[in-house]
């Protein structure tokens with residue numbers, strides 16, 4: 211794998227929202243509706259009457275975006291530096307799939323939030339998609355948004371829940387806001403950390419993101435604070451068009467803890483085919499960051515038409531001693547998922563973890579895994595990857611464990627399992643190890659299995675139909691990863707895995 | 717309850733069952749014995765609806781319902797339970813979660829709402845006790861890492877939980893030590909009622925000391941070649957299968 215090449219994927223992340231424990235009760239709805247109105251009043255959302263940038267990519271585009279967002283000079287310069295670098299870069303060649311034709315000049319890099327409806331009514335939408343919505347229990351008005359029938363601002367915006375918890379977080383000094391807001395209100399923090407984990411020059415899509423990112427989330431947890439709730443960008447409605455190039459920056463100061471959730475179980479449509487997000491995590495001494503993702507962007511139809519290219523760069527640094535970063539991802543969507551959430555283990559005794567379930571079906575492609583860079587002493591990393599492939603999909607695990615010279619007694623445990631459904635799909639593993647310190651201890655386990663007809667028959671014989679049987683088997687297989695997710699997310703992810711495989715058996 | 721008439725079944729074009737007939741009434745226990753390879757497991761699989769087997773002739777009904785046209789899960793929902801000769805491991809799926817799914821799928825088929833969690837756990841407790849099944853095993857992943865004996869006992873626990881009409885036990889006794897055998901047999905004996913029936917497939921007459929059958933049948937070359945009562949099992953124990961095989965083979969040769 212080329213050095214420093216890490217690509218990662220975005221999700222249904224638009225603007226941050228806070229989530230606490232279970233969902234909201236019914237009588238909260240009224241409050242939320244009020245809050246929604248309030249938010250617009252207080253300009254919580256960015257200007258609604260925005261223009262669309264001219265199609266194409268140039269310095270002018272970058273300047274346009276920065277100006278529209280009212281950014282300070284330093285950030286514009288930062289973007290421009292990224293753009294100039296981007297211009298000199300080539301598309302990578304090492305991935306295990308044919309890079310799709312992406313014409314960077316045919317994309318609009320700043321779409322207005324009032325995206326034009328893509329179809330006229332729900333009747334014009336892929337019936338399979340509608341069926342899935344129904345199974346997930348998504349309300350009709352949300353379905354319309356997800357399917358692109360109506361513009362988002364026509365519907366109540368669930369993002370608004372955010373303000374409810376804002377006060378509570380403020381009390382503890384936690385900052386959780388949109389990226390744009392952070393640039394305005396906490397420029398010193400943004401300036402200090404932006405691009406320190408994923409430099410603008412890291413890879414072509416990271417450079418593109420740095421040049422044209424529209425928005426994203428910013429989190430800062432002060433020293434010694436255990437964030438009192440799960441922070442989440444999870445909500446079903448694509449309130450703003452930031453899904454394409456979004457940027458997340460999370461800083462946990464000394465002794466702080468935060469759990470952050472990203473994504474959405476509902477299949478999300480987006481007229482932007484290319485998604486290139488960047489996520490940076492920074493954990494100082496004794497700090498811990500847990501980052502969970504459920505990715506279910508539109509995967510394309512049965513024949514592989516349409517679908518999102520999800521090319522994302524996610525990386526965290528355990529900067530201080532005894533810090534910990536843990537990535538958990540459930541990837542079921544997108545036509546191509548290309549991402550390697552990674553951890554730089556700089557602090558002594560720091561810990562990096564990567565738990566992944568990647569499910570591909572039909573013509574989907576996933577090339578995902580992680581990189582663990584052991585730099586500090588006694589650093590430990592754990593990689594649990596579970597691939598599930600059905601249809602004619604291709605599912606690759608690609609992982610790199612690098613042990614630096616000074617990483618005395620570093621340890622890694624890697625387990626990557628592949629589960630095949632049918633015999634037309636492909637599962638591949640590309641584990642790379644670079645050890646420059648003899649005291650390192652590395653363990654690697656890998657298995658490939660097929661869902662057995664015997665297993666399905668056994669469950670059938672107990673009254674369970676084949677689809678439910680496969681759902682059970684797959685969830686059992688992925689359990690170790692699902693267990694890492696916060697409770698509510700885990701339940702949804704389980705449902706998602708079962709539903710995603712319907713029609714893949716028999 | 718169960719009626720099998722002139723059943724012919726083959727796998728990969730090879731005929732295994734060659735005109736098998738059997739009637740089992742509610743409240744009865746039938747033992748099916750026979751040498752290895754005679755088609756006992758095939759019979760069990762065909763009744764349960766395994767797709768690898770092709771039924772070429774004959775009919776099978778359960779309380780008048782034609783089983784042969786039903787999917788395996790529907791047969792199970794109608795009340796057919798097969799205790800597998802080789803129970804399958806399903807990693808990561810908890811025994812309890814699996815059983816809950818099974819119970820509720822069967823209930824849904826009958827138009828009943830899902831069982832309340834409390835009632836379900838009550839039933840788990842009660843049945844665990846009934847078949848002396850270790851609570852620790854009930855909470856583990858389905859058969860994953862279970863010993864051979866534990867797997868067999870799990871089959872009986874599942875049987876107790878699902879309360880089927882017709883239970884087919886395929887060599888549930890093999891691989892069990894004498895204590896486990898007694899426990900399994902006790903379980904079956906307590907579950908026996910006027911409303912259900914058992915077909916117990918076994919190699920050894922040993923099991924029949926504990927589960928006393930109403931009838932004993934000998935399966936050989938895909939047919940029932942002899943039926944009798946418990947005494948037949950004792951006779952087989954004493955003489956082995958050879959005398960039966962010889963008489964069947966001789967008869968076969970005579971007709972050629």
Ligand SMILES: Nc1ncnc2c1ncn2[C@@H]1O[C@H](COP(=O)(O)OP(=O)(O)O)[C@@H](O)[C@H]1O
Nearest residue numbers: 727728730732751752753754755756757758759
């Ligand atoms: N998949 C298969 N393909 C071909 N023959 C099979 C298959 N499975 C079983 N048989 C044959 O069917 C016959 C009956 O097997 P089985 O029903 O397992 O016998 P039993 O349970 O009485 O020992 C045997 O001759 C066996 O070899």
Ligand SMILES: [Mg+2]
Nearest residue numbers: 756757801887
């Ligand atoms: Mg057998």
